[in-house]
Each structure stands twice: as structure tokens, then as C-alpha cells.
Amino acid sequence: MEQIAVLISGAADSKTALDYGYAIAGASGRNVLLVYEYEVPMFFSPDPLSSALLPMAEAQNIAQEQLAALLQDYRTQYPQVSTTGRLALADPEAPLDRDDSDPSAILITALNREKLHDWWEETPALDMLQEARHSVLAVPEGYAYQPVSHITLALRPDQSPATLPVASLQSVLQLTGAALQVVTVHAPDTLPPVLLEVLRPLRPTYYNLTHADTVDTALADFVQQHPTGWMAVIPGTYGFWEGLFHKSHTKALAEASPIPVLALHQRSSGN
16 A cells, blocks of 8 residues: 555644645545544642553543544545545554555654754654654744755765665655655765766666755755655764764754655565
């Protein structure tokens, strides 16, 4: 079953992800899977030493009712799109790991960029971009769908061909019908032949940017000057200590990009 998965919660910006997901589904003929992420609420009494936890079964029933209402609402709004829904508690990707799910499914989430500036507090959307097992598309809050004619992939010149998620990228290009632009920054004149061979079936156009001081600045300038519907990245792997000091290009792009950011992941590997 080819499907678009949309991650929703009680947050108001979930509507951005929903509207964008249904627009893609309508344009591509895919089905929609609503992944409803819910948390068991805590209710506190005036006594600071006393707390009451809503029973898990009751919380799940409430969430199931909320999901049913959403399903009815969006099935009415988009009768031409087949829509299903599943609950997710601890792991928002769990519904995509079921045997009947499409392994190439893309998970869409809303991105509130105002919440990205606190370095001590990561947002769920950023966590998904950096660490998910499936490909994740983070849509800036309020961003309206437009047909995607070009997808720009920011690629490190030393990217290992073995870690390049070609299947995920191929699936996204088929979904959108977009052309691929591969962008490197301050790279050698040509990419390694083995990397070019892996990318060859995707028929990309290559750009090597040398005019900017930083990768983030170069990519931001490129988006302004070239048609780009989505900016695609391959999140890197960093250990604990490196993570404390490493400037995440994924986060920088999410903060600055005026367009959706696509994080390409391979289900079998960490990111």
C-alpha cells in the first residue's frame, strides 16, 4: 500500500502537516495514514506530594476517540483519498514498522521554527529529522503545498556510497516527479567515481558551491537562486561528546529554510 504518513498530535501546527500531506496524496494518488501521537496526561492535586495518573486504558480510549473524530473530519474533506489512522505512544514510527506498511512511506511533520532556537531543548520535529528510521519531511508552519519540480540534495563530498539512501531518494523522486539537484560545498572538481555511479540512475544535475564561507550560507543562497521545492539532507551520526559540540547542519537548515526539509534515512542504519 503506497501511503503518505502524517504525524499529528494536539499541537495547533499539526494542521500544516495534515493539509500538506493530503495535498501530496491528492496529487500523487497515494493513501494517507494518520499517525496520532498521544501522551498519558498527569493530573495533580493541590497536595504537592500527591498525584494521580489517568489509567492507561482510559487515556488510550480518549486518544482513540480523538483519532476517530479526525478521521471522520478528513475523510469528509478529502473523500477521494483513502485514509486510515493508528495510535502511537512511545514511538511515533511504530505504526510504520508493521508488516502491512509501505517501507518507502514518508512521514510528514510540522516544523515550528520559533521552537528551534533553544539549544537545550530539542523539538519533536527536529528529533525526527535527525534520528528517525524513515524519511521525514518537516514542513514549516503555515507553508502551503506547491508542486515540487526540483529536490535539492545537500551532499558531503566524502559521503560513503554505502550510506547513501538511494532507495529512499528514488521513492521520493517518483512520488513528486521532481528532478534531482545534488549540491556540494567546497568540494573537489568532481565527486568520486563510485559515488557518481551510485547516483547515475537518478539523473541528477550537479552543483559545487565555492562562493560562501559556510555550508549553511551556501545552501541558503542556492535555494534563493534555483528552483527548489524540498531541501534534502542525510543526517550524520555523532557520538555523545561530538554531539555536544557539533553544529548540526540539519538543525541550521531547519531554522533557516523557507521550504520543507527532507531528511533521508535508511531503516537499517542509525542516523
